[in-house]
Amino acid sequence: MTGGNQYRDSVATGMLPSEESHRALLQSIVDVARAIFGAQASSIFLLDRDTDELVFEAVSGEGEGDLIGMRIPSSTGIAGWVLVTGQPIVINDLQQDPRFARQAAERTGYVPKALMAVPLVNGETTLGVLQVLDRTEDRSRSLGEIDLLILFANQAAIGLDLLQATRRARAAAEQGDVVEAVVARIAGLLERSQDDPAGLRLLEALESVLVRLAPDSP
């Protein structure tokens, strides 16, 4: 018997939650963060290590719908600052800053006045940055705010980690041999059509044909 393990891996890959499920998780995190802080916007950046860029993966509020996939250099502005130092930060009066990633902010169509940002760290790896822009004025507990933001950051880091793992697994399956890729795709389709038994019946029929064709069938 050959190939049993890689086909099993392919099936496992095919049955991973879809990219959309992970995106929905990240979206939910920025939606809740924005609501809790009464903020104008919240966003999650993923660090693309190949290009050294930060990529918008989820946005709630200002820029929602337009920014997903937009890239900025990883050292740009406050997000870059948080990424390189690994330290959370709260900033008020951003308008005082003549250089703060203004071009990047103008590209996004929104220039914030205040900003909170925290690195997204999973284990030893910094995966990206979570930002909250222009929260409500009540800032009686600055350090408490950071603690709360860190709780969201933990969730977001897990979400980003899952998203990246899924992307890597799919890419690996697609780079495998043709049969592995097909098996992965079929497993994924079956996983998503569990309510309709037609696909499963067809596969069972295919199995009975393959059993007869296989030279060392039991």
Added chain:
Amino acid sequence: MSEDLPAWSLTADAVEGISIASNWPEHVTREWALGGATGAGVDVCVLDSGVDGDHPLIGDVDTRVAVVFEGDEIHVVPDEEGDVVGHGSACAGVIRSLAPECRLHSVRVLGSGNTGTGDLILAGLEHAIEQRYDVVNMSLSTTKRKFAESLHELADDAYFQGTVLVASAHNMPVESYPWRFSSVISVGSHEGTDSWEWYANPSPPVEFFARGVDIDVAWFGGSTLRCTGNSFAAPHIAGLAALVLSKHPGLTPFQLKSILYLTASNTGGKE
């Protein structure tokens, strides 16, 4: 005997040879520790993203180097770019606000992309220790465990040669270095807005809490930015360390940490 062994023990006739002059008062106060001090004569290094030397809150920067990859090798070169991120300038301004006459040195290890940051931090710290700066501010950390052992050794080297490392604590539930090492002074934020308030923490690894909330820090183009974060608590302690060292040159990191403890806002030495 071929060579003299290092003095890991103290013979009776050597006791006189190691007498240490002590002018410490019975009750250490802030006035004794740093009253009237300006930081003059003390070399403070900002290991960060570079320092903007033209900013009015920062003033002169004595030396500026960048630690960079050239191919696979790391080199320390003159810093032609300055601060590309803004973080190092912000920290330098805080130090200058407390110790107006200290000599500032910038070692840039951040801001030129995210590849190999841990290696650059290690090389930058090694350079700072070789320069024998009195104080090194590190408002940064690495989460990579593979750097922990080397950082630990460097931190111990610094401690024994008399270079004080001040590092911001990571207020996130991750393991990071070097702030957790006992040979550095680790700093978190308190919620007050007085730069002259600092607290000793009876529950380490964070050893001191200093001002880290709503600070107007130096920012690009001569402007300021109101910031909150542990990144700015550490340079408060670095600035205080510079003051104490300018008034009492030659203190060891152990003695300096003791003075900061004795003069903290919660230990009775404030007045």
